[in-house]
Amino acid sequence: MSKLLSGIAASGGIVIAPVHLLGDAKGPVEQQITTDVNHEVERLHDSFRITADELTQISRQASANYGNEVQETLQAQLALINDWQFQATLSRRVVSEKITAASAVQAYLDEQAGLTPSRAQQARLTSLQDVGHRLLGHLLDRPTMPRLDHRAVIVAHQVSPSLVASFDPRLVAGVVTDQGGATAHSALLVAELGLPAVVGTHSATTQAAEDMVAIVDGEHGKLILQPTPQEIDHYQRLAAQYQRKQQELGALATATTVTADGSRYKIAANVTLPAELKQLAQAGAEGIGLYRSEYLFLDPARPVTEEEQVAAYKAALLAMPKHRVVIRVQDLGADKQPGANLVTDRGIRRLLADPVILRTQLRALLRASVYGQLAIMFPFVATIDEFQRALAILDQEKRKLVAAGHPVAEQLEVGMMIETPAAVLMADQFAKYADFFSIGSNDLVQYLFATERTTSPLNHHYSVLNPAVLRAIRQVIQAAHAEGKWISLCGEMATVKLAQPLLLAMGLDELSVPLAAILPLRxxxxxxxxxxxxxxxxxxLALENDDEVAELVEAWLAKQAPQAGLKQPD
Structure with missing residues (x-):
């Protein structure tokens, strides 16, 4: 008899394959006394080396497939595993308490998990948990990565970004987890791989068994274990329909983005890595709405040169010669800076505090501007003063380049991201100075509700459909248009089907989304x-909560646009 588990649809598609249960090395480790502390210290340091080698290998593999968030995460974990203080802390514990290496790691993880971390410390704790998981896996001979010789559905309690980065798409058919949300970084990475995924099932690991046949319906958030022949036949037909739908979407790659009543919009692409530039035309992109430059700055041991930046930005501009390319000035997370604050030490304020990096990047952008339609975007701006100081530095570097005989584009747009409540409230004033706005919905929603995109029981506060979010966005759109400025949205909200009609109707000029989301949106x-x-x-806008908004839009789409794909399978 089949068993149906419902979760959250995190990545579209349907797959039928056997289950591979991913062992959880974070299970309890009973404290064990040892009579040979030297041997245990040696085993501990071996596990440091093996884990560092493993993370380095994953990082190299991920560099061609994933964006800056994965690379930042892996770099943070590598920094932690190579931190002599971290290694010394665990070694001293083995020696002083005369316990095994695994016991020392588990005890340290338990202690850290019992603390109440600040926002800045939370990122380090997340890295610590992942690193600790790998250390215990090597010390206890438990698998830390899938060991597959056939295609299978990964079923795990949860998956980390570094674990997803180790997946072989040829063998991993789909992903199901007990915990997690559709906007968690690991879920977004699974979607980048194009794997069907269902997260937040709560009990998949206890209900599934190794090699059990499973159907993963990533379109509707369903997992069917031990399906009947009739269910298999039904979902095989649904999978074929999904593939045909994807093929039909391909015909829209060169079509214009215009509504049934003649309103024109632009759908641009979010670009994270150079490899994506070759896919822009096939994906149907009408420009680049967010070029994340952070990947250039991820190796602290080797600062990127101005010439290397010029080459990177030139390649992006030449990839879209007839369209605008918005390049965001780098916004590396403060979670990769020991002792830094995740709120205050990021974005434009971090760059203004140490303007050498900013000036170099702006010079590179200005030099590359002659190769296309460049728009420069400053991240995480909260005050008029910050934006004006950034504009002043840009103008200074432009004057220096012109004086030195370097050509610079005459027409150059300079805008900012709207990611803070302060920027929303002052949007009418910012619009006097910025050529455009781009709403970063991921951070904006978090800061509006003082919450995070996590699996916390309080995660229900993070909702892009909350009327407060919609009102904030409408206010920014009105402020931009009052000054004759265009406005885009480049966060995950732009891919949420129930949010898309509202964003369009409120007057956004452009939506910037991942490559795979362009044609369905068109x-x-x-x-x-x-x-x-x-x-x-x-x-x-007159409703009270996100559930009411979701019900309203879902009912409207079911009647007016049934092809939106919101209908549940029979």
């Missing part, structure tokens, strides 16, 4: 009428 837009959406927006 298909939806071409089926909608902006005039018909206006009453929907008015009702949504």
């Amino acid at each position: 298909q939806l837009i071409r089926s909608l009428s902006v005039r018909q959406l206006q009453p929907l927006v008015k009702k949504a």
Whole structure:
């Protein structure tokens, strides 16, 4: 008899394959006394070396497939495993308490988990948990990565970004977890691999068994264990329909993004790595709405040169010669800086505090500007003063380059990201100075509700459909348009089907999304009428919570745009 588990749809597609249960090395380790502390210290240091080699290998593998968030995470874990203080702390524990290496690691992890971390410390704790998981895996001979010789569905309690980075897409058919959310970094990485995924099932690891046949419905968040022949046949047909739908979307790659009643929009691409530049045309991108330059700055041992930056930005501009390319000034997370604060030590304020890096990057951008339609974007701006100081530095570097005989584009747009409540409230003033806005919904939602995109029981506060989010976005759009400026949204909200009609109707000029999301979004837009959406927006803004908004939009789409794919399977 089959068993159905419901979770959160994290990555589309349908797959039928056997289960591979990923062992959890974070299980309890009973403290064990040892009579040979030297041997245990040696085993501990062996595990440091093996884990560092493993993370280095994963990092090299991930560099061609994933973005800066994965690389930052892996670099943070490598820094931790190679930290002599961290190693010394665990070694001293083995010696002083005369316990095994595994016992020392487990005891340290338990102590750290019992603390109440600040926001800045939370990132380090996450890295510590992942590193500790790997150390225990090597010390206890438990697998820390999938060991597959056939295609299978990974079923795990949870997956970390570094674990996803180790997946072989040829062998991993899909992913199911007990915990997690659709906007968690690991879930987004699974989606980048194009693997069907269902997260937040709560009990998949206890209900599934090794090699048990499973159906993963990543479109609707369903896991079916031991399906009947009838269910297998049904989902095989659904999988074929999904593939046909993907092929139909391919025909929209060269189509214009225009609604049924003639309103024109742009769908640009979020680009994280150079390899994605070759896929822009096939994906149907109408420009680059967010070029994340952070990947250039990830190796602290080898600072990127100005010439290397010029070459990178030139390649991006030449990839989209007829379209605008928005390059964001680097915004490396403060979680990769020991002792730094995740809120205050990032974005433009971090760069203004140490403007050497900023000046070098701005010079490189200005030199590359002659190769296309460049727009420069400053991240995490909260005050008018910050933005004006950044503009002043840009103007200074431009004057120096011109004086030195370097050509610089005459037409150059300079804008900012809207990611803080302060920027929302002052949008009308920012619009006097910025050429454009780009709403970073991921950070904006977090800061609006003082929450994070985590699996915490309080995670329900993070919702892009909350009327407070919608009102904030409408306010920014109105402020931009009042000054004749264009506005985009480049966060994950732009990929949420129930949010897309509302964003369009509120007047966004552009949506910037991952490559795989461009054509489905274009298909939806071409089926909608902006005039018909206006009453929907008015009702949504007057509601009290995200559930009411979701029900309202879902009912509207089911009637007006059934091809949006929100209907559940029979």
